[in-house]
Amino acid sequence: DPTEGAARVMGHHTVQEAEALKEEIGYMSQRFGLYPDLTVLENLHFYADIYGLPRRGRDEKIGRLLSFSNLTPFGKRLAGNLSGGMKQKLGLACALIHTPRVLFLDEPTNGVDPVSRRDFWRILYQLLREGVTVFVATAYLDEADRCNRVGLIHRGRILACDTPDNLRGLMRGTILEVRTPSPRRAALLLREQREKESVGIFGDRLHVVTHDAGETSTAIEAILRGEGIELQGLRAIEPSLEDVLVSVLEDEGKR
Known part of the structure; x- marks a missing residue:
C-alpha cells in the first residue's frame, strides 16, 4: 500500500x-521480459492466456497485432533470436494483447538502432490515433519532444510539466551554439573566463546560455582566438528540451 495519498486511473482506485x-492498462518494461525459448506466436498466446482472452477471436486479434507491429513474417521465430x-x-504487442486504454512504456527504445526507434514511434502514433493514452519514460529528450506533454523529473520529483513548446518558454536568455574542433578545451576556457554563463557540451558543439548575445559572441571569439582554437561557427539557436532541463536543474541548484 502507498505511504500516503490515493490515485485513480480510468476511474479505478489503484x-x-x-x-x-x-x-x-498495459505495461512494457525496459528490459526484454518475454520468453526467449518461445516463438513470437507462443509468447502472444501466453499473454493472451494470462489476461484470459477467449479462444474465439484470439487468432484474429493476434494476427492484427503481428501486422500492426510488422512481425507477421516472424511468427515462428524464437523470441531470443529476434533483433x-x-x-x-x-513486447509492445504483448502489452496490447488485452486492448488496454492506457499504456506505460519504460524506456522502450533504449539500446535500439535509429531505424527501429523511428518505426516504434510510428506504431505509437497509430495507437494515439486509436485513442490509447501512452506514457513514455525516456532518457532521450529528442523522443520526449515527440510527446503532447512532457514532465521533467529529477530524483523522483517533477520539476516541470507542460507541452514541449511551453517548456522551452522556461528558458531564460539566449543559447549560442559554438562549433569548434576542440569542444572540451573550449568549454574549459569559457567556463573559466565566463563564470556567469552556462556552458554545456552537446556532442561536438557547445551551448552557451547568455543574457547578452552580442557581447558574449564577441567575447567567445576573442577567448578562442587568443588560445589558438579554431572557431568554425557561432550562432543563436532555439533551445532543445535538453537545454531546458539543464537550465531548470541549474535554477534548482541555486535555491
Missing part, C-alpha cells in the same frame, strides 16, 4: 480496484 484496473528492435515490437 489499491481498492487493482484487479479491474489491470484490465485497463533488439523486433524484441521491443513483440
Whole structure:
C-alpha cells in the first residue's frame, strides 16, 4: 500500500480496484521480459492466456497485432533470436494483447538502432490515433519532444510539466551554439573566463546560455582566438528540451 495519498486511473482506485484496473492498462518494461525459448506466436498466446482472452477471436486479434507491429513474417521465430528492435515490437504487442486504454512504456527504445526507434514511434502514433493514452519514460529528450506533454523529473520529483513548446518558454536568455574542433578545451576556457554563463557540451558543439548575445559572441571569439582554437561557427539557436532541463536543474541548484 502507498505511504500516503490515493490515485485513480480510468476511474479505478489503484489499491481498492487493482484487479479491474489491470484490465485497463498495459505495461512494457525496459528490459526484454518475454520468453526467449518461445516463438513470437507462443509468447502472444501466453499473454493472451494470462489476461484470459477467449479462444474465439484470439487468432484474429493476434494476427492484427503481428501486422500492426510488422512481425507477421516472424511468427515462428524464437523470441531470443529476434533483433533488439523486433524484441521491443513483440513486447509492445504483448502489452496490447488485452486492448488496454492506457499504456506505460519504460524506456522502450533504449539500446535500439535509429531505424527501429523511428518505426516504434510510428506504431505509437497509430495507437494515439486509436485513442490509447501512452506514457513514455525516456532518457532521450529528442523522443520526449515527440510527446503532447512532457514532465521533467529529477530524483523522483517533477520539476516541470507542460507541452514541449511551453517548456522551452522556461528558458531564460539566449543559447549560442559554438562549433569548434576542440569542444572540451573550449568549454574549459569559457567556463573559466565566463563564470556567469552556462556552458554545456552537446556532442561536438557547445551551448552557451547568455543574457547578452552580442557581447558574449564577441567575447567567445576573442577567448578562442587568443588560445589558438579554431572557431568554425557561432550562432543563436532555439533551445532543445535538453537545454531546458539543464537550465531548470541549474535554477534548482541555486535555491
